[in-house]
Amino acid sequence: MLLGRGVVPTATPVVGVDDLGLTRGHGCFDATRVRFAAGVADIDVLELHIARLHRSAAALGIPCPEPAAWHDLTQEACRVYAGDGEAMLKLVLTGGGETLPAGPVAYVTLTEIGEETFRQREGITVATLSRGVASDAYADAPWLLGGVKTIAYATKLAAKEEAHRRGADDALFVSTDGFALEAPTSAIVVRHGRELATTPTGATGVLASITIDRIAEAAPQEGYTLTHRLFTPADVRAADGAWFVSSVRGVAPIRRLDDVDLPTDTTGDDVVRRLAGF
Structure with a gap:
């Protein structure tokens, strides 16, 4: 149209x-x-x-x-x-x-x-990939277009292809100073008890996620809080649960990160899906 x-x-x-x-x-x-x-x-x-x-x-x-x-x-x-x-x-x-x-x-x-998207809503495997920049690389460089949803997606598609070559469904970008950032087309959420955490935007260059905003708005109604803070892949592995969230795929539970199986957080799956509107 x-x-x-x-x-x-x-x-x-x-x-x-x-x-x-x-x-x-x-x-x-x-x-x-x-x-x-x-x-x-x-x-x-x-x-x-x-x-x-x-x-x-x-x-x-x-x-x-x-x-x-x-x-x-x-x-x-x-x-x-x-x-x-x-x-x-x-x-x-x-x-x-x-x-x-x-x-x-x-x-x-x-x-x-398609059916692949519905399958991934039940659980995905993820490979960590370096983004090649520090977690504050975009702080003083607006010309790098951090957080802008451009149609220049070659790098993100290449990351997905590399994840597939490693036997994973998707990729998690990691900064050079060791922090989890985002997936090529999704934000990340982890749960520690009643806290849900996601990566901050701004200096990280992470796209401001509409799905994250929906989760943050609805979280207090379920007795949860959503925090924007930096965390590492090791923190993801140690969390009660972890998810990639986006507007089309919805909520995709991370079942394996690199070579480590993550716990199946059935309660968290249900909560995050409700908060995200899925």
């Missing part, structure tokens, strides 16, 4: 050959889950994802359509979607033409969520 054009067949080109999103990864996106039942779409916290998309666009200096335009585009996409069950809604904004006079391109896609 392309802003200004409406429904576009999947095989129809929508960006020019010199679009900065295509040639240099200069663009941003956001994504969330949509549940379809009897033709009715239930979109998870769409306004929060549109707001984060606007923050990403501002960091990149790309003019972003107004929230109402994204909302209308999304509603139209849901109206014509032919699937059922769960789908991934992706909102994409490119940087526009590099040499040709073409402005940014805004579009949304809906893709059915």
Whole structure:
């Protein structure tokens, strides 16, 4: 669904050959889950994802359509979607033409969520990988775009491929000073008793997670607190439970980290899923 054009067949080109999103990864996106039942779409916290998309666009200096335009585009996409069950809604904004006079391109896609995602909600194995920077590397370097959800995902895809080569489902980035950061497409949460902990944003370059915000808001209702603090992979292994959380996959319990089996925290699984809205 392309802003200004409406429904576009999947095989129809929508960006020019010199679009900065295509040639240099200069663009941003956001994504969330949509549940379809009897033709009715239930979109998870769409306004929060549109707001984060606007923050990403501002960091990149790309003019972003107004929230109402994204909302209308999304509603139209849901109206014509032919699937059922769960789908991934992706909102994409490119940087526009590099040499040709073409402005940014805004579009949304809906893709059915596959069985592999549902499997990973039951548990995943994870490999730790160095991110190659210290935990405070982004403190005084906003041009590194820490915490910005850009479409330049080559490094994150490469990390996932390396995790697969090591026999794991996903990767956990670790800073050069030894702290757990985030997964390529997820935040991490660990439980110690009634405390849930996640990595701080800001200087770490970790993306501010909408799912984490939902957990933090709901946690006191279940007698839990959510803390933003640094911790190590050893702390993850010693926790009562650990999870990767994200807007589409939802809550994925970490069952193995490198060569160490983690405890199955059934109580924690249920709590974190409820807090995250899954």
